[in-house]
Amino acid sequence: MTTPSTPLTSANAALLFPVLSTAQILRIASHGLIRPITRGEVLIEGGQTNVPFFVVKAGEIEVIRPSGLGALLIAVVRANEFTGDISMILGRPAQMRLCASQSGEVVQLTRDQMHALIQTDAEIGAVLMKTLIYRRIELVARGVGDAVLIGSAQSAATLRIKTFLTRNDHPFKYLDLDRDADVRDLLDRFRVEPAELPVLICRGETVLKNPSNQEVAECLGFNARIDWAYQRDVVIVGAGPAGLAAAVYAASEGLDALVLETSSPGGQAGSSSRIENYLGFPAGISGQELAGRAYAQAQKFGADVMIAKSAAELTGEREAYGVRLDDGATIPARVVIIATGARYRKPALANLGRFEGVGVYYNATFMEEAQLGDGDEVIVVGGANSAGQAAIFLARTGRPVHVLVRSSNLSESMSRYLLRRIEEASTIQVRTRTEIVALEGNGRLERVTWRDGTGAVSSHDIRHVFLMTGAEANTGWLKSQVALDVKGFIKTGPDLTPDDLAAAQWPLERSPYLLETSRPGVFAVGDVRCGNIKRVASAVGEGSIAISFVHRVMAE
């Protein structure tokens, strides 16, 4: 049984269901086949991998959320319209069931044929990509998909899973134990005790109790299609702006590229509420949106992106490297690009770990904001642009925001446009030469003690602290297999001294290329690289130009 509501067609119909011309349909048909459909025929089953793409020539197709989560008619695809959402490009399993509701005729393409179409026909490629992205945005916004998360705003694990799904652009419905009336019924139906929360219900069939990000990715099939066992031209470690740019350029220039990402595409930039200084976005763009676009773009060109997979070691030798994963598998590669970026340094506070996700946060996005009560006072620690963005984002609803910074002013470390906004915001108070000395609370953060510039120590009933302090390179996994600087960032090109190269037994006549590390054919780009300018644009630039050196190495 389906209900009459159709969330996807109720708004923005022209964006979500563009009508193709006869000439366009003919061009699409030249990549696939034309075949009849019969009323009642299931064209795609929820959870199916290798999802085909359909253009309706005659008849109608219903898009239905499978019954495990309560059947729901999502949309009706009519003549001259087409099926699909961005999952097709990402190679993920189908979230919806597609069923012919009126007999007729369709053009049918396999995923590979659809990829070929997008890459060779720029006009149709643009229409399809735009539409598939809009559809995904709409599904995410409406929480209509194949997953239901039941949790609590008081749980760090709930926030982690929400963040993971959101930053992977996976639509899900969130139900809060303390706020949503129908939670108990659902828990009874799936035989889950409140103490076992958070739980993720996948496709209405599988119940994951407090799953790790890897388990979520596996259950939802994020990596289902990827064959990681054969040698790639290039393996890119990290899917922040630098890694995704490298993937776009590598794949678009014909290289077989695979990207590994511990968590979600976008890296640090993905956690930015609004990036305003990246070229081409005069109104700014959220990090999440920029990351989602780059992720789809990399896959459009044929790069594979493995989610929730961490590199644990670099193995092998020149032309036959391997990247060993934390689950033990090793991915062979001719060339490796390290784009593992940086993360905030954690201050040495005794019980910090107890409050992470329940009062202490490392991002300031809508998800963390949803943990706060209306008007709750917050602290942002840090003096760089990320702290400035966080303060402005959190203060926009009028809540009091304290910015704590160890130095004597912000102007040394923050962009002028952010400083001006902070100065103009009446609810933001900057406290220079001030640092947190203690956190207290029972189960969650309840009280913060700080020491100010005069040495005075005071305690405050503030329940939320956003930590955005200093950057630490994500190079622990490399175990010094490439030369690092004293702070742990990777040395490349002209920064490598003769001593570095001698210690690494550099085997070639030539010197390392720009962005090449102390091992031939291993490059480092973006924030992880020593001397890098820590900006989205420089990460993207380095990721892109690294590919020209990859070609040179492969030609040697």
Ligand SMILES: Cc1cc2nc3c(=O)[nH]c(=O)nc-3n(C[C@H](O)[C@H](O)[C@H](O)COP(=O)(O)OP(=O)(O)OC[C@H]3O[C@@H](n4cnc5c(N)ncnc54)[C@H](O)[C@@H]3O)c2cc1C
């Ligand atoms: C909140 C915030 C706001 C910002 N705002 C701006 C701004 O407005 N403008 C601007 O220009 N810059 C901004 N920046 C800086 C910018 O985001 C970074 O310079 C940029 O993201 C660096 O890109 P990257 O790809 O080098 O590294 P990262 O973004 O750090 O990405 C590295 C990726 O590698 C992954 N990874 C790490 N270790 C492993 C491993 N072992 N295996 C697999 N994957 C791994 C990480 O999970 C991550 O996704 C901001 C940063 C933050 C934190």
